Amino acid sequence: MRNHFELISVMGISTVSIVLIVIAVILIAALVALSIYGKKLQSRQEASQRELENASQTVSLLVIDKKRMKLNESGLPQIVLEQTPKYMRGRKVPIVKAKIGPKIMSLICDESVFEVIPVKKEVKAVISGIYIMGVKGLRSNLETRKTKMKFSEKMRRKMDELKKSEAKMEKTKSKKKKK
Numbered sequence: 001m002r003n004h005f006e007l008i009s010v011m012g013i014s015t016v017s018i019v020l021i022v023i024a025v026i027l028i029a030a031l032v033a034l035s036i037y038g039k040k041l042q043s044r045q046e047a048s049q050r051e052l053e054n055a056s057q058t059v060s061l062l063v064i065d066k067k068r069m070k071l072n073e074s075g076l077p078q079i080v081l082e083q084t085p086k087y088m089r090g091r092k093v094p095i096v097k098a099k100i101g102p103k104i105m106s107l108i109c110d111e112s113v114f115e116v117i118p119v120k121k122e123v124k125a126v127i128s129g130i131y132i133m134g135v136k137g138l139r140s141n142l143e144t145r146k147t148k149m150k151f152s153e154k155m156r157r158k159m160d161e162l163k164k165s166e167a168k169m170e171k172t173k174s175k176k177k178k179k
Helices: 015-054 076-084 151-178
Strands: 057-070 094-101 103-109 123-129 129-139
Touching: 015 129
Parallel strands: 103 129
Antiparallel strands: 057 094, 057 123, 094 103, 123 129
């Protein structure tokens, strides 16, 4: 008795072709699932951004210090540390120590704003809770440092510009439809 296995082609299609078709179907299904999940995450992010903008207020503050540090070392309130996911607690985030009125507070800052904030100067900031969303110079314009941009920063900036241009196009299309 011989113990061997013969592969029989199905409807004249070779075994290699069948395997490649199955792999292609699995890859297409994975891409569809990832795109649906990505759209869901994007809509959540846009909703949270709208909430931040609605709750924002303009405040004048004196920047004492700014650093990138881990959340546990930053001096933020305990409630903030408890609400952040565990995988984010060890990650370094931009922290700004500022004097707002008589209080000295630790604030989390947006990445794009962090580079612009001057140390030991008074600025007008748009804040939402403990999150700094934007900064303007109180008595003068803020100078940005000219540094070489990282590849990821270039890509992020291009994506932001594309999103803004798409939003403008959608607004103009909706205005034309209303007329």
